[in-house]
C-alpha cells in the first residue's frame with residue numbers, strides 16, 4: 001500500500017516528474033480517485049474542484065514539456081485549510097457565517113504555492129474559525145481520524161492533517177494559533193510545522209488571534225515540510241507583522257546541519273496528565289538524541305502553568321475584535337427576518353456563529369471591557385512576556401526543546417464535551433505561540449491502540465533550518481514515516 005502514488009513524498013514524486021516517469025495529470029488523478037474512494041469515511045474536505053485541479057496539473061505538464069520547471073512543488077497536489085483564501089474559490093472557515101462566501105483574491109501563501117507550480121487542491125475542514133482541538137466544532141461535518149474512525153483527527157486543522165494522512169493530498173497547509181497544526185499532525189501520524197511568528201505572511205488568512213496565528217505545512221516527511229516552508233516563507237508588504245529575514249535553503253540545510261545539538265527537556269512538560277505510552281515514546285526519542293552525542297539538559301520553563309490562562313484571555317480578546325467584522329452587512333450570513341439594523345446585527349451573528357465561537361466572543365469582549373481590561377487582558381500580556389523570557393533563558397543553554405506534542409494520542413469523537421477538557425489538550429503547544437517560536441511535530445511511535453504519537457521540537461526564533469535538521473535526523477533513523485493508515 002505504501003507504494004501507492006498518493007502516499008509518496010514530494011521529494012520522490014518531484015524526481016519522478018522530472019524523469020518524466022509520471023505526469024502531474026496522472027498524479028492528480030490518483031489523488032482525486034483516492035479522495036473519492038475514502039472521503040465518505042474521512043470527511044476531510046469542505047469542497048474540492050477536480051476539474052480545476054486537473055487543469056492546473058495539465059498546465060504544469062505543459063510547462064515541463066516546454067522545459068520550464070518551477071521547482072519541487074511543480075505539479076504536486078496540495079490541500080489548503082478552509083481559512084486560506086484562493087481566488088474564486090469558496091472560503092468558509094467551516095462556519096455558517098461564510099457558507100456561501102467566495103474569495104475575491106488569493107492569500108499570499110496561495111500566490112506563493114501557485115508560483116511554485118503546486119496544484120491547489122481542495123478546501124479542508126477545521127473547527128469553526130479555527131477554534132477547537134478536535135474539528136468537532138466545524139459547522140460543516142466531523143472529520144475522522146484515518147487511523148481509527150471512532151477518534152478525532154485533532155484540530156483545529158483536522159482536515160489538513162487527515163487528508164495528508166489518508167493520501168487525499170500530498171501535503172497541505174494549516175494554521176496554528178495554539179497548536180492547530182502540531183496537535184492534529186501528532187494525532188494523524190504526519191509531520192506538522194508552525195513557523196516563527198512573522199516568517200510566513202498572514203495576508204489572506206481568516207484571522208482568529210492575529211498576534212498568535214501562523215500558517216504552516218503538513219507533510220509525510222520533514223524534508224517535504226522543508227520544501228513547503230521554502231515556498232511560503234518570506235517578507236510580505238501586505239502583512240505588517242511579517243519579518244525581513246533572509247531565508248536559507250531549508251532542504252539543502254537538512255543534510256548540512258548534523259549536530260550534535262544541545263537539547264533541553266522542560267520538566268514542566270512531563271508532569272501530571274501525560275499518558276504513559278506517550279511519555280515512553282518521547283523518552284525513547286530523547287535516548288536516540290543522546291546516543292547521537294547530543295547534550296541533553298533538563299531545563300525549566302517556570303511560567304508554563306500560566307500558559308493556558310494567558311492564551312485563553314489573549315486569544316479570545318483578539319478573536320472578539322477580529323470577528324466583529326461579521327455583521328451581516330458587508331459580507332457573510334445575513335438574517336432574513338430582521339426588523340431594523342440592530343436586530344440584523346443581532347440575528348445575523350446569532351444565526352451565523354456556532355456555540356464555541358460565541359463563547360469565545362463573549363469571553364473576549366468581557367476581558368477587554370473597561371474595568372476588566374487591566375485585571376485580565378493587560379495582566380495576560382505581562383504573563384506572556386514572562387513565558388517568552390522563560391524560553392529565551394532556556395535557549396542560552398540549548399538549541400531546541402523536546403516535548404510531547406499532546407498529552408495523549410487521539411481521543412474518541414464526542415469524548416470531550418466540556419470546553420475546559422478540550423482546552424487542556426493544548427497544554428504543550430500553546431507556549432510556542434505565546435512566545436512566537438517555531439515548533440514541529442513528527443511521528444515517534446504508536447500507542448498499543450494503534451494510534452500515532454507525536455514528538456514536538458520547539459526551536460529558537462527564525463532558526464527553522466536548525467529545527468528541521470534536528471527533526472530530520474530523528475526521522476531518518478526511524479521507520480515511522482513508512483506506516484500509513486489502512487483505509
Ligand code: GLN
Nearest residue numbers: 130131132177178179180
Ligand atoms: N485549540 C486551540 C484553540 O481552541 C488552538 C486552536 C488553533 O491553534 N487554531 O484555541
